[in-house]
Amino acid sequence: xxxxxxxxxxxxxxxxxxxxxxxxxxxxxxxxxxxxxxxxxxxxxxxxxxxxxxxxxxxxxxxxxxxxxxxxxxxxxxxxxxxxxxxxxxxxxxxxxxxxxxxxxxxxxxxxxxxxxxxxxxxxxxxxxxxxxxxxxxxxxxxxxxxxxxxxxxxxxxxxxxxxxxxxxxxxxxxxxxxxxxxxxxxxxxxxxxxxxxxxxxxxxxxxxxxxxxxxxxxxxxxxxxxxxxxxxxxxxxxxxxxxxxxxxxxxxxxxxxxxxxxxxxxxxxxxxxxxxxxxxxxxxxxxxxxxxxxxxxxxxxxxxxxxxxxxxxxxxxxxxxxxxxxxx
Amino acid sequence: xxxxxxxxxxxxxxxxxxxxxxxxxxxxxxxxxxxxxxxxxxxxxxxxxxxxxxxxxxxxxxxxxxxxxxxxxxxxxxxxxxxxxxxxxxxxxxxxxxxxxxxxxxxxxxxxxxxxxxxxxxxxxxxxxxxxxxxxxxxxxxxxxxxxxxxxxxxxxxxxxxxxxxxxxxxxxxxxxxxxxxxxxxxxxxxxxxxxxxxxxxxxxxxxxxxxxxxxxxxxxxxxxxxxxxxxxxxxxxxxxxxxxxxxxxxxxxxxxxxxxxxxxxxxxxxxxxxxxxxxxxxxxxxxxxxxxxxxxxxxxxxxxxxxxxxxxxxxxxxxxxxxxxxxxxxxxxxxxxxxxxxxxxxxxxxxxxxxxxxxxxxxxxxxxxxxxxxxxxxxxxxxxxxxxxxxxxxxxxxxxxxxxxxxxxxxxxxxxxxxxxxxxxxxxxxxxxxxxxxxxxxxxxxxxxxxxxxxxxxxxxxxxxxxxxxxxxxxxxxxxxxxxxxxxxxxxxxxxxxxxxxxxxx
Numbered sequence: 001x002x003x004x005x006x007x008x009x010x011x012x013x014x015x016x017x018x019x020x021x022x023x024x025x026x027x028x029x030x031x032x033x034x035x036x037x038x039x040x041x042x043x044x045x046x047x048x049x050x051x052x053x054x055x056x057x058x059x060x061x062x063x064x065x066x067x068x069x070x071x072x073x074x075x076x077x078x079x080x081x082x083x084x085x086x087x088x089x090x091x092x093x094x095x096x097x098x099x100x101x102x103x104x105x106x107x108x109x110x111x112x113x114x115x116x117x118x119x120x121x122x123x124x125x126x127x128x129x130x131x132x133x134x135x136x137x138x139x140x141x142x143x144x145x146x147x148x149x150x151x152x153x154x155x156x157x158x159x160x161x162x163x164x165x166x167x168x169x170x171x172x173x174x175x176x177x178x179x180x181x182x183x184x185x186x187x188x189x190x191x192x193x194x195x196x197x198x199x200x201x202x203x204x205x206x207x208x209x210x211x212x213x214x215x216x217x218x219x220x221x222x223x224x225x226x227x228x229x230x231x232x233x234x235x236x237x238x239x240x241x242x243x244x245x246x247x248x249x250x251x252x253x254x255x256x257x258x259x260x261x262x263x264x265x266x267x268x269x270x271x272x273x274x275x276x277x278x279x280x281x282x283x284x285x286x287x288x289x290x291x292x293x294x295x296x297x298x299x300x301x302x303x304x305x306x307x308x309x310x311x312x313x314x315x316x317x318x319x320x321x322x323x324x325x326x327x328x329x
Numbered sequence: 330x331x332x333x334x335x336x337x338x339x340x341x342x343x344x345x346x347x348x349x350x351x352x353x354x355x356x357x358x359x360x361x362x363x364x365x366x367x368x369x370x371x372x373x374x375x376x377x378x379x380x381x382x383x384x385x386x387x388x389x390x391x392x393x394x395x396x397x398x399x400x401x402x403x404x405x406x407x408x409x410x411x412x413x414x415x416x417x418x419x420x421x422x423x424x425x426x427x428x429x430x431x432x433x434x435x436x437x438x439x440x441x442x443x444x445x446x447x448x449x450x451x452x453x454x455x456x457x458x459x460x461x462x463x464x465x466x467x468x469x470x471x472x473x474x475x476x477x478x479x480x481x482x483x484x485x486x487x488x489x490x491x492x493x494x495x496x497x498x499x500x501x502x503x504x505x506x507x508x509x510x511x512x513x514x515x516x517x518x519x520x521x522x523x524x525x526x527x528x529x530x531x532x533x534x535x536x537x538x539x540x541x542x543x544x545x546x547x548x549x550x551x552x553x554x555x556x557x558x559x560x561x562x563x564x565x566x567x568x569x570x571x572x573x574x575x576x577x578x579x580x581x582x583x584x585x586x587x588x589x590x591x592x593x594x595x596x597x598x599x600x601x602x603x604x605x606x607x608x609x610x611x612x613x614x615x616x617x618x619x620x621x622x623x624x625x626x627x628x629x630x631x632x633x634x635x636x637x638x639x640x641x642x643x644x645x646x647x648x649x650x651x652x653x654x655x656x657x658x659x660x661x662x663x664x665x666x667x668x669x670x671x672x673x674x675x676x677x678x679x680x681x682x683x684x685x686x687x688x689x690x691x692x693x694x695x696x697x698x699x700x701x702x703x704x705x706x707x708x709x710x711x712x713x714x715x716x717x718x719x720x721x722x723x724x725x726x727x728x729x730x731x732x733x734x735x736x737x738x739x740x741x742x743x744x745x746x747x748x749x750x751x752x753x754x755x756x757x758x759x760x761x762x763x764x765x766x767x768x769x770x771x772x773x774x775x776x777x778x779x780x781x782x783x784x785x786x787x788x789x790x791x792x793x794x795x796x797x798x799x800x801x802x803x804x805x806x807x808x809x810x811x812x813x814x815x816x817x818x819x820x821x822x823x824x825x826x827x828x829x830x831x832x833x834x835x836x
Binding site: 196197198199201202204205208209211212213214215216217218219275276 | 628630649650651653654660662664667668669670671672673674678682683685686688689692693694696736740
């Protein structure tokens with residue numbers, strides 16, 4: 001992975017070299033796989049190629065895709081975050097509780113985002129200042145955040161929200177739900193930012209070699225903290241959008257979501273060792289997993305079997321990548 | 330007499346480049362055969378073939394007259410070929426004993442026989458003449474002792490052929506002699522040793538024969554008594570290289586950096602030093618003198634517990650590398666691979682790392698400008714690579730070192746603290762690095778060079794500060810200094826005389 005890779009001048013390269021470079025990128029492989037699944041499924045069942053199916057799929061994958069943006073930045077910098085599913089639940093119940101309690105909608109949304117930011121900051125500080133391993137740190141906040149949302153709601157969903165709050169979750173623009181537009185916009189911004197923004201580029205250095213990054217004068221701790229805050233903020237936003245769509249805050253929402261996000265990001269080319277990954281790749285990973293699940297549902301494969309298949313796909317994707325890499329070196 | 334190891338006409342190519350062409354090499358029992366050559370000459374490829382890591386395309390290998398196929402490192406072990414790699418391969422969280430015996434720990438009824446393990450470890454370490462506790466964790470050992478553990482590990486396999494790849498690169502001068510004593514002992518036992526080193530002086534001190542590789546071919550194999558250092562260098566680089574000549578200095582300017590009473594608990598104490606514009610100051614000392622730590626403190630990578638640092642007369646606090654860079658101080662680590670470079674990233678990405686802000690507009694990185702700047706640096710420093718997009722991990726050691734220097738220069742420093750500027754690089758590259766450092770000083774920068782290579786310090790520096798146990802114990806004018814004088818001061822074997830006492834010059 002490199003800053004300059006993507007901008008390499010095409011003129012000086014042969015078509016073959018260019019083709020090889022494109023094929024070597026995970027995004028390209030995934031795009032082809034996604035296309036194949038779409039083609040095969042459109043032949044297999046007439047229901048697949050319908051706007052209704054795509055819309056349902058897009059709404060379903062929106063929270064995963066939004067959180068995957070932050071998770072990718074974290075993975076690139078050599079960290080990761082298990083608390084995202086719980087933060088989503090806490091902020092979805094949080095925003096619902098604040099609105100139900102009479103606060104203006106805008107203020108409630110800001111409040112919920114703040115809750116997310118605080119948890120993200122806590123994650124970041126625990127990891128960088130106290131030196132606690134990210135797995136342990138975010139496992140802890142994952143449990144705390146889930147616990148708080150259950151305590152606040154006593155385990156029940158918070159509903160009876162004013163219709164105005166449901167506007168974003170229930171409206172279509174140009175035939176697509178607003179949530180989907182927001183997701184696409186965030187993915188585009190996230191991808192460009194991680195590729196080109198100076199501040200976020202530093203994540204690749206940190207994930208590539210933390211000691212060398214420190215000695216190069218890169219503010220390692222602050223970049224990592226920002227990555228945790230961004231991830232938690234995105235998880236909070238996903239929670240708010242979910243509450244708006246469902247018109248209720250659910251304390252049990254987003255269970256095991258962190259693992260889905262991690263799986264999608266890894267399928268999309270991010271590495272748990274850090275230094276690798278792109279937002280676009282992770283987004284394709286999210287779509288890929290969602291498509292496989294959708295295809296299996298269409299083909300009436302039981303939900304239990306879907307889990308087995310998803311697990312095998314994750315391992316296969318990473319194993320194939322490792323084999324190809326070994327071949328190349 | 331049949332040679333112990335006989336490599337005949339071995340060739341090996343990688344993706345179009347011929348790494349070795351028809352290389353022949355013999356090793357007799359009880360011989361130290363040095364293998365020298367510039368970075369990329371094919372030494373590592375040849376040794377990897379002997380160690381079973383790589384397979385030759387052509388040619389054959391015989392041991393004791395019998396043709397053998399070394400298809401794996403395991404097979405090499407079985408044949409009695411041991412290799413001590415440049416990069417240490419020890420498990421830091423395990424004890425010395427467990428590291429030496431790995432999967433061959435003695436057992437009783439399937440359980441590890443700890444007492445026998447300790448006995449065997451002591452038996453193997455005994456000839457080294459140093460006391461290393463078999464139960465000490467490798468993580469707690471100084472680098473020099475780790476090197477011994479690494480050699481002991483190879484010996485525990487009952488080796489007949491021992492390959493030492495840059496065994497002294499991590500050793501302070503005083504421990505090199507201890508290593509040589511071990512090597513002589515092994516030689517007396519009839520073990521054949523292939524000795525790879527960039528330090529030609531070592532080769533003349535320990536080897537019986539020397540083979541020079543250049544561009545994958547054997548240039549010469551001669552008995553050590555039939556050649557001299559200039560001849561070997563000429564054979565290595567294929568041209569005449571001037572001897573390391575002392576730097577001619579152009580006078581010094583204002584004090585750029587002053588340290589007063591700089592201390593850090595258990596590392597260095599009451600360090601006073603001043604660096605003037607336009608001069609190169611050496612920092613000599615043995616292992617345990619804590620020179621690197623002092624260097625890190627001046628570069629903002631390690632916080633001192635007390636004392637004062639002034640830059641350009643202003644007192645400053647160097648809390649981290651960023652603040653040091655902002656003051657114009659750049660620090661170059663001696664740990665190229667672990668702390669210095671982003672091995673999986675491109676040359677351009679590495680070079681711009683400390684100066685990302687200079688290649689950014691409105692917070693976005695201008696990749697084109699970065700590549701152009703990197704390419705310029707590559708041309709200036711003669712970094713051999715296809716282009717700035719090449720991944721740094723695939724470059725040779727010498728080119729990696731140059732990338733690290735290029736990266737440091739990108740922050741446009743006025744003060745440079747450089748730890749082992751020519752660690753693991755060949756003669757030609759070393760000279761290029763030296764002239765680059767000289768140019769920097771001539772352009773008005775102040776340089777502090779930490780090096781365990783005394784001839785390097787003597788040739789490169791204007792004056793040399795000597796550290797011992799965390800304190801600066803003396804200063805020697807480089808033009809008047811000898812290796813013996815510096816070593817004696819570093820080891821504390823001579824009293825510090827009046828003219829060697831630390832003194833401040835007045836600019």
